[in-house]
Amino acid sequence: MKSLKFLAMSILVGSMLVFATACSGDEGSTGSEETDNNEQTEDGQLQGEVNIDGSSTVFPIMEAVSEEFAVEYSDVKAPVGVSGSGGGFEKFTVGETDLSNASRPIKDEEKATAEENEIEFTEFKLAFDGLSVVVNKENDWIEQVTVDELKKLWIEDGNAKKWSDINSDWPEEEIKYFSPGTDSGTYDYFDEVILDEEPIVKDATLAEDDNVIVQGVQSDKNAIGYFGYAYYLENKDTLKVVPVVNPDTGEAVEPNNDTIENGEYAPLSRPLFTYVNNASIKDKKQVYEYVKFTLNNAGDLAEEVGYVRLPEEEYTTQLETLEGLK
Template identity: 45%
Template sequence: MAALALVLTACGSDDGGDDTSAGGSGGDNGAAAGELDTSVEGEVAVDGSSTVYPMTTAAAELMTVDGSPIQVSVGEAGTGGGFEVFCTGETDISDASRPIDEEEEVPVCEENGIEYTELLIATDALTVAVHPDLAVDCLTVEELVKLFGPKSKATNWQDINPEFPDQEIVGFIPGTDSGTYDYMAADVVEDESETLRKDFETSEDDNVLVTGVSETEGGVGFFGYTYYEENQDKLKAVAIDGGNGCVEPSAETAQDGSYSPLARPLFIYVNNKSYTDEPAVAEFTDYYIANLADIAAGAGFIPLNDEDYAATQDALAGIGG
């Protein structure tokens, strides 16, 4: 966090509006941060994805470093848990590691008169990790289905692949409120039930999953790339073969599309009324997006390319008509 603070201090949010530089794509997709209005006070309530949590927390803390008195509370109830409170008007912003569900969550927002704007903020490389001593280095998509799918009966790694070690499988996966769970179930396993196997330990706290995998022989789990990167001294990331050979998770492979199908978009959803009626919400959201490239890179995520960043800026500019 301190290193990230130095990055944004160097770029300057009070330097007369010089452009910030994009963090990972090699292009210049930074926005003119402009003058931070340190006279704006108030509170901003955020909840949702544990994957996006470090990025939103970084944005809040960096705005404080730059002199803002705005108080931002950031929860990590999971993407689904975040939408539950967002769609009833209890929060101003919802962190999400998947799009809002059109069948279940959108109707709740509509019932409660919550109009919102989706803002794409970064890309993540969903990372499958195992105990560092486990001799499993690459998994095909078919093997991911055998490992995590709801119909899986695999209890030994050799049930997944006869060439794998004779070792019991012990799984640690996100809970059902997590967008990370939803993404694995719906976009990778692609079972019509959109669920995963129920005999693995679950938690909405990614740190619990990291601890479980790192301390258990035969342990396996999955979470956002940031959590792997922070704990790579005690975990081993598994390469994924999406049909074109084994590819390891990284910023580069997620952005160029080769880390398929586990590269995924990350979002924040902003309550339009909160943005237009509450100066603190508008100030925080504007600051977040203005410094997005540096916040994403510093928090360990893959910054947007120039085209996607421009679309996010346009969406933000369109709030309130």
């Protein structure tokens, strides 16, 4: 009997030890998962993810930031999505992303959605851009364009348009249009300053990917399109940029670093942004370090990919704002 009691006791103790070990293992697993999401590995290396989406125009800057950031923080994953400014804000305002890149300011209705979802955010400027109007390299008739001509070109009027409908000196050939998609901040900006919120020509090819616009204009002598300055610079050997007449001075101005920064390239110069979820700054060290890295390097990297840096004091002021969010 004694031996049976001893055997039963041994089984009970053994079961308790297995249960305790299992519980201990579960607790360790949970701690590891939390570390993977946010903080640091056992050797002190920062790790986790930074969720980023938004503007295709801002994409070249943030892609460069993520590549450089990975050199210093190899255990942090920061891929950059490209769903357009509007598409990015749809995710950002419901808490799906940490950063939302935009080539236009956030709209009132997007702010309202963020407020409904208790998303507090901060806007940071990254660089300047000059929205560039481009035509096919073989186009030898258009040397400059006025704002009024851009309106005639791009606003829907119920007719298929020929170049000669805009300017009698231009050929009687039907125009082919390539534009950013309606989720794009570039489209929104063009809509505001050129279209006056009138409908865009119905036969325009709309694309969230600016490379589609590049290829479309490259492939047709009668094509016209527009996108961010960096995409023109990247393809300047195969595209022709059209100087835009400044409405105030009457001078035709080509987009370049100087004319974009000093505002001569009007009305198509604009700032580029990233919006940051304040909670992500407080709760995720990798997000704070990523944004800090961005502001410290945005000027150099923006110029490397074809945009125009802000005055240095603007980056300094924004770094101080970031510190206040911790």
